[in-house]
Amino acid sequence: MKRRYGANDRVRVAIIGCGGIGRHHYRQFSRFSEQCEVVAVCDVYRKQLDEFLRLIGRSDVQPYSDYRRILERNDIDAVVVATPDHWHARITIDACEAGKHVLCEKPASHNVAEGLAMVHAAREHKRVVAIGLQQRAGEHFQEAVEIVRSGKLGKITTVHCWNVENEAPEGIGNPPDSDPPPGLDWDFWLGPAPKRPYNPNRCIYHFRWFWDYAGGKVTDWGVHLIDIVLWAMGEHSPTEVCAYGGKFALQDNRETPDTIDCIWKFSNWTLVYTHRAANGYPLYGHGYGIMFFGTNGSLYVSRDRLEVYPEKERVPAYKRGGSPQSEPLTENFLAAIREGKPLIVDVLTGVRSTIVPLLGNIAYRVGRSIRWDAQRAQIVGDKEANALLARNWRAPWGIPKRYIKPIG
Ligand SMILES: NC(=O)c1ccc[n+]([C@@H]2O[C@H](COP(=O)([O-])OP(=O)(O)OC[C@H]3O[C@@H](n4cnc5c(N)ncnc54)[C@H](O)[C@@H]3O)[C@@H](O)[C@H]2O)c1
Structure with missing residues (x-):
């Protein structure tokens, strides 16, 4: 389902992972407040979540401890995956399946199999999936x-x-x-x-x-x-x-x-x-x-x-x-969602660079x-x-096997 964005429609964003780079992403999205708003944040560590909320000083940003509750919300368009590497693929794939666009941090994945799966999930669900290799911007x-x-x-x-x-x-x-x-x-x-x-x-x-x-x-x-x-x-x-x-x-x-x-x-x-x-x-x-x-x-x-x-x-x-690198990368992600602009670092590019x-x-x-x-x-x-191309994923956090195949 493709949503049309009017000049006044803002992309509603959630940040998953409230550590160093999650905070950096909040600052980047805040520069484009006419085009987007951060409406939710998530962390499995309460201290990180509290610090993040204190730093941004906003009471209208909703905190979560389980990212799946964010993916259930129909009013959220995009998520930023700013967790450690071993979570990137599973959250990105779950987000694509829930119809969200994704900006996932680098390295794209913890292992090669997960990277391949991210590419196929993005393709199958036709989502905008960018990787945070901001130097390209x-x-x-x-x-x-x-x-x-x-x-x-x-x-x-x-x-x-x-x-x-x-x-x-x-x-x-x-x-x-x-x-x-x-x-x-x-x-x-x-x-x-x-x-x-x-x-x-x-x-x-x-x-x-x-x-x-x-x-x-x-x-x-x-x-x-x-x-x-x-x-x-x-x-x-x-x-x-x-x-x-x-x-x-x-x-x-x-x-x-x-x-x-x-x-x-x-x-x-x-x-x-x-x-x-x-x-x-x-x-x-x-x-x-x-x-x-x-x-x-x-x-x-x-x-x-x-x-x-x-x-x-x-x-x-x-x-x-x-x-500048981070700011134009964020701007490009929003333009890809709102106007269909090509991504500077799409998931295929980011995964290929991660495999090396x-x-x-x-x-x-x-x-x-x-x-x-x-x-x-x-x-x-x-x-x-x-x-070593894959891992034994601990249940229930496996990667659907159908996505794990070559990307050419
Ligand atoms: N693009 C860049 O220049 C850049 C710079 C720094 C970090 N990064 C990448 O960003 C990612 C995070 O790095 P960091 O330095 O911010 O780490 P960090 O440890 O400071 O923050 C990660 C946060 O994610 C939380 N977390 C872990 N699992 C979670 C889950 N399932 N759901 C929600 N929150 C969860 C942790 O509790 C922590 O608060 C890494 O993959 C790193 O490589 C990229």
Whole structure:
């Protein structure tokens, strides 16, 4: 059912997940108050919900602890999925089935099977489903992509992305397991992930460093950088992937590596992602970013700058600052719902960009190089690696099997 939006009709939005990025989304939607209104928010942790409501200072936004009650409301048009990664797919699929449009945070999903399912659910229910890879909405990232695609940098043979910092030695520390704090529905928070005792590091923000909920830095930050590379290079499926590293220095209870290098092989270029959490010496002068290496020049791009460095004066040097990213992404999501504008990061694009770092993590976890058959959405001849494409979803939070099939 397609709704028509008149000039005075506002898109009614609910935010699911009231943590750091949920609050950020509230601020973005508030900038477009003529086109939308946030009418409901949801969190399984009462403290997070209360803090969110206090920050926004509005009594007309209705709080929920179970997102399914939001999906039952006929007066809500769209939801923002701002929960940890392990919830993205199930909530997005439930929302599509309930007729809602979705802006789901990155990485699109916790594992490859869930990403495929999100694409098919969005297609089947004809919903607007965007992924929160906001860098694509930044004008200077678009300019970087144009430069790469123009051929001015010559033949690009390799691209390097990285995030380096020094959290040694304690990292996120080693708090003991305990009872969950009052007001946190820990069983609901775990959702499709295995049942286990509460640990503060597994919950707010630091869930990123545990395999049951996320994929460490490679999917947390790597996905943003890799997304831009795939867009610029015009390819989304690597053929081979290897990754090595380990948890070599940090003495905390994280599971994901503090040191990792992943390499993906594409048609005739390679992509490398480096993460160091135990040494912050900048690479090419920066703590994070993307470097494209061409025969005529190199291009650096990050959220706040774009620079071109010539090779043998074959291309002019160039420099500019950054540009807004979150605001135009939100604006585009609303225009897609109201006017049928194409999304800047639709679910297919976001899922493809998520699969690449997920494959990096799989290669790391099995400890050998893997071959990716994108057409079949399978790793070639490696049972152990293929098992990591999906998970054992804890009941009742499974993903309908009919959606789990290749996306081409
Ligand atoms: N696009 C970006 O730049 C960007 C930046 C930060 C985070 N993110 C992504 O946003 C997501 C959330 O990250 P965060 O840093 O805000 O985490 P966070 O821990 O601060 O917030 C997540 C919130 O979701 C709640 N939650 C968990 N399960 C829920 C459920 N089933 N229903 C409702 N609420 C639930 C938690 O209690 C918590 O309050 C992650 O996937 C992360 O990768 C994206």
